[in-house]
């Protein structure tokens with residue numbers, strides 16, 4: 001590994017100042033499960049590495065406030081998956097956090113790192129999209145709230161600006177009953193990113209939100225507000241046209257080592273139908 | 289040469305003060321500076337689990353943790369499992385069940401299993417498989433490893 005200066009700021013303001021001064025040569029370190037690999041293989045060569053884990057205002061945790069959950073960016077997947085508030089209000093996010101890598105990875109991998117790394121296969125990206133999350137960023141110009149759908153650009157690239165870091169993810173607690181699920185296809189459990197990730201959320205008003213990843217340069221959100229998909233009584237033929245429209249933005253790369261485009265597109269439909277069934281069942285069970 | 293950092297860690301119950309360069313991993317420091325060679329260097333990308341150690345009660349792949357990040361932490365390596373010269377029940381069960389073939393992955397498997405049992409003293413087979421999913425065994429001793437964890441859990445009940 002090449003060497004670098006390691007800094008451990010104690011306030012967000014200090015971290016932002018160092019990040020802004022360093023520009024492209026400075027890099028934020030959270031759990032390191034992406035960054036340390038890149039430092040070692042030389043695909044990231046920062047001269048300054050800024051560790052976020054000793055910043056008092058960035059302590060990991062989940063809190064409920066003003067009708068929303070705020071998850072600190074440094075919260076690790078193990079804790080996101082186990083959090084009672086996340087499990088109650090956002091089951092698909094808890095499910096997604098619980099399948100990231102292995103126990104060892106989940107004990108380090110943070111929610112903030114997962115979104116900032118912006119892998120098209122990031123497991124938490126799709127639940128955050130269906131739950132309409134907001135990314136809270138702190139930078140030289142102050143605080144910015146970015147809708148998660150406006151955050152991802154392509155692998156490794158987000159709309160964060162120079163000097164900005166993510167402090168938290170906010171999730172509005174749904175005002176109506178909802179059901180949600182997260183599913184994925186992997187080659188091997190515990191050791192690989194998924195070849196398809198998909199989350200779905202249905203609500204009592206009949207709105208269905210799908211998000212899927214690993215089938216294009218960034219995760220995609222698609223919304224059906226006709227009420228058709230959320231209604232289990234609608235016959236399969238009537239749904240299939242709408243489902244096709246939902247998946248129209250999938251454009252898997254032919255160069256991927258994980259799976260062919262044809263396989264991914266086929267699996268997207270299988271997983272979509274499966275997740276939708278679970279979400280509808282959950283919604284029905286919850287409103288009993 | 290990069291500036292080094294002074295860190296204080298507790299390793300297997302002993303306080304240690306170390307000078308570490310920022311780009312050395314916890315695995316480097318355990319093996320090369322502290323001569324604790326139980327944790328193995330293998331894939332270096334967090335996939336095989338051979339470098340698993342416990343930091344503040346949680347398993348990590350020590351190849352993905354910078355040593356300087358561990359400042360102030362309590363670390364347990366496989367060398368810390370045996371107490372007063374006698375093997376930990378989990379180590380004994382691995383021997384009894386023939387779970388160790390070549391042995392290379394075993395320190396990591398032991399640490400993952402140790403942390404699993406600490407949080408869940410009576411895991412199901414599925415929970416053992418999930419708890420140890422981050423530890424590869426190229427000899428394919430997964431059945432024996434699972435049996436060893438089950439046997440340790442059962443023995444824990446008897447004692």
Ligand SMILES: Cc1cc2nc3c(=O)[nH]c(=O)nc-3n(C[C@H](O)[C@H](O)[C@H](O)COP(=O)(O)OP(=O)(O)OC[C@H]3O[C@@H](n4cnc5c(N)ncnc54)[C@H](O)[C@@H]3O)c2cc1C
Nearest residue numbers: 030031032033034035101109110112113114122123166334
């Ligand atoms: C073996 C293995 C298996 C994996 N499996 C999965 C999987 O199944 N699903 C999945 O989604 N991912 C997986 N990953 C990828 C990785 O674990 C996740 O993306 C993780 O959430 C990254 O978080 P981190 O805290 O480790 O990020 P880091 O490595 O610390 O950082 C990642 C990137 O984000 C930036 N960053 C981090 N935090 C912030 C912040 N608060 N503000 C601004 N920038 C920030 C860093 O500068 C860096 O560029 C796996 C990784 C490994 C090694």
